[in-house]
Amino acid sequence: MTERSESLENRKVEKDMDVNKNLIIERWKFMDHKKYLIYDLDKCVGCSLCYVVCPERAIEMGPVPDIAQKLIEDMPAVLIDTDKCSFCFMCVSVCINSVYEIADELGQPIHNVDFPLLRQMWVYDKSTCKKDEKNEMCKKCSEIRDPVNIERGRHHAKELIQVVNNCPTQSMTFISPFEGEVVILKEQLYKCDPNGCKACVNICPTESFFIPQTAEEVVKYGKIACNEETCMYCGACENACPEEIIIVRRFSVDLIIPEQSKNKPWMSRWKKQFNDLTLSREELLENLQREEEFVIIQPDDGEIDFDYDKITPEIPFSIETYAEIRTKNEPVIQKMKDNFDKANVRIFIHHKKKDKLRKYLKKQQIHSE
16 A cells, blocks of 8 residues: 555544433544534434434434334434434534534534524513522523523523423513424324324424313314414424324524625535425425435525536545546646635635636636746
């Protein structure tokens, strides 16, 4: 093996996985850099938001109906493919219950201020609050409103709804980061066994699903119902229903994008993935079944566009082949490096001035000749 091949071998990304009680830990290492993706089994509600936004399709849904019906225990609601995961942070940003954490080698959470976040899910009225240090709800409320949690976009849907429902002064109000609707297929309700199943009631993180009790409620709602005033349209109920009689539709996603990141090239991919949250299950499945891989193009006008260009299908990686191709193309690579060292080139690329970039490079080529 050549010296270059050995150097490339040392630069390979290493990944593995471990389980520590209720935590599933995915490890990522590149040379001296280490990251950990930590999944908390006990917090996950099986909403599938992370599954939808994952750009690498590294997340698959587990047996959510069985988990919701409490037929099985200690089973993750989602399954993570370590080999596919790119540690992109999207699952962390979209999670409604702080299930995911990405940490460094010392176990300290990694927070990137450039990444988008779901909008805060609560409104706090300080003027009506009468804090009681001994009250358990007050303690939970303080944790939810902790400035560090706010800055990092950490959401705690299950604890939040408990605070909202039990706050003695009603100082906390719940607001969903999604707009949508819950559709219960009335013609399929004969399949529903609310007393024997209760999957939707058990799994709902905001306690929005309920079983009608009075005759009037049964006539109005049927066997089961959802209070959409507290529903956040996360989709956990749809995933949990073993008879598939619940449909959750999201019309919009309130994503907070940091000002410094709005024109970043990678933001187009984030927007595309979060835009997938508004797709129906059928539309999403159709997207996932596409065989080709795609790359998002950002046009000259600066507006994000969701058109795609096909790229070459993935082929097995070979260190020797890579080293050979790299050596063959070294003159071109060096020329690219030289161009990127020039401030004008970087400025034209950043502002997507393709025509000016072409003219500038052509002019540089003429001068060099």
